Amino acid sequence: MQRSQPKPSPLSIVVLAAGQGKRMNSALPKVLQPLAGRPLLAHVLDTARRLEPTAVYVVYGHGGAAVRDGFANAQVAWVEQAQQLGTGHALLQALPGIADEHNVLVLCGDVPLIRADTLRELIAQADGGAVALLTVTLPDPSGYGRVLRDQNGEVQRIVEQKDATADELRVNEANTGILVAPARALRAWLSQLKADNVQREYYLTDVIAMAVRDRVPVVPVTAPTAAEVLGVNDKLQLAALEAEYRRLRARALMEAGVTLIDPARVDVRGEVTAGRDVLMDVNVILEGKIQLGDGVHIGPNCLLRDAHIGAGTTLHANSVVQGAEIGANCVIGPFARIRPGSTLHAGVHIGNFVEVKNSEIGAGSKANHLSYLGDTDIGTDSNIGAGTITCNYDGANKWRTNIGAAAFIGSGSMLVAPVKIGDGATIGAGSTITRDAPAGKLTLERSPQVTVDDWQRPQKPPKGSEP
Secondary structure, three states: OOOOOOOOOOEEEEEEEOOOOHHHOOOOOHHHOEEOOEEHHHHHHHHHHHOOOOEEEEEEEOEHHHHHHHOOOOOOEEEEOOOOOOHHHHHHHHHHHOOOOOEEEEEEOOOOOOOHHHHHHHHHHHOOOOEEEEEEEOOOOOOOOEEEEOOOOOEEEEEOHHHOOHHHHOOOEEEEEEEEEEHHHHHHHHOOOOOOOOOOOOOOOHHHHHHHHOOOOEEEEEOOOOHHHOOOOOHHHHHHHHHHHHHHHHHHHHHOOOEEOOHHHEEEEEEEEEOOOOEEOOOEEEEEEEEEOOOOEEOOOOEEEEEEEOOOOEEOOOOEEEOOEEOOOOEEOOOOEEOOOOEEOOOOEEEEOOEEEOOEEOOOOEEEEOOEEEOEEEOOOOEEOOOOEEEOEOOOOEOOEEEOOOOEEOOOOEEEOOEEEOOOOEEOOOOEEOOOEOOOOEEOOOOOOOOOOOOOOOOOOOOOOOO
C-alpha cells in the first residue's frame, strides 16, 4: 500500500527589514531604496504573497514610520524591533504571533530577486519537521556567513565572516539568510541564543548548530543562481541588482516573443503582457500594468505607465503614455504625451508635440501637430488643426469641450470650454470660440485686421552715441 504524503504545515513568513543600511549613505531606510522604481521590500512582499502563507510579518526598525507609511495598504503584520540586536533577536520579536504548528519562512527585506519557485522547493524540504537552509556557492563569498559541513557533507553550523578562522574563510558555500524551520523549535532555539561573538549580536544562524545538536535534520538547498539571493548593502550593489533585474525582465519578454532591438536598453518596471510580433526600440521604459496587442511597435525613448496599447499601433520616438487606453492601429508621436484618463479609439493619429489629457477621441480622428486636448470628447473622423487648444481651466474649475464627428478645427483655434462643436462643423483658423458652433456650418471669429500706414519700427541708437 502506498504511503500517503504528510500534509504540509501551515506557513507563516517573516521578513527581516529592520536594517539601517549605513553604507547606502542615504536618509532613506535600506528596504525603501528603489529597484526598478519600487522599494526593495515591495519585491520581497510580492514574492511572499505568491506563496499564499497564512500570514506575513515584517520586522522593522530603522526608519520605522517611513517603512510603515510606504506600505500603508500592505496586508502584513508589523513587528517592531526597537533595538537592533541581531537577526535572531529580530525573528524572536515576530514569533509570539505564530502558532507552534506552523513552519516559518524567513526572508530578507533587502534580497529582492528571490524567486517563488526556489522558495517553494525550500518549503517542501522543511515538511516533516526539518530545517531547510538556502545556500549559494560563490567564487568570492566575502561578506557572507560560511556554511560548514562535516566529512560526510552534512551541514553542521554557520559561521559569520567576522568570526571565521582563516580555514573557514576559504569555504565558498555561503548562507543566504533564508531558511524554513518549525515555529516550535525556533522558539526554543532563539531563547537560547547568546551574543558571544565579535558583533555582540544574537545571530539567527546559530540555530543551525542547535538543530544539529537536537538531531533535527538540516536540509541544504542550493540556490539555482547567485543573482536571486544577492542582498543590497550599498549603491554599487543596488546598481548591480538593477542591471540583473533588467536583464531578467528583458529575457522574459523575448521568451514571450517580443523583439527587443537592444535588450540591455529596455527597462521593465511593471507587469507586462504582450501579443505576437511586438517590437521595442532602445530606451523604452515600462511601468505599472502594461498590455500590448499584436504587432505593436514602440520607438526609442518612450515611457509607458499603466497603459493599454491596441494591436497594430505605433508609438514613435520620445512619446509618453500614462494611465491611458489606445486602440488598434493608432499612430502616436513622435514627442506626444497621452495623459491619464484618456481613451483613443481605433485609427487615431496623435502627432508631434500634442498633449491629450482626460479625453476620449473617436475612431479615425487626428491631431497631428502642436495641440493641447484636455477634458475633451471628440467624435469619429474629426481633424484638429495645428496649434489648437481646448481651454479647459478657468482658474478654479475644469470644463469639457465636446467636438462632434467629422468636424474640422482650423489651425490656431482656441476652444473655450464649456463649449460644443457640432457634427461636421468647421472652425476657421485662428478663431477663439466661446459659444457653441452648430453642426455642418462654418464658424469663425475674427478681429478686424488693421494696417497703420505711418508707423515706424523703433530704431536702435548708433553704437557710441549718447543715450
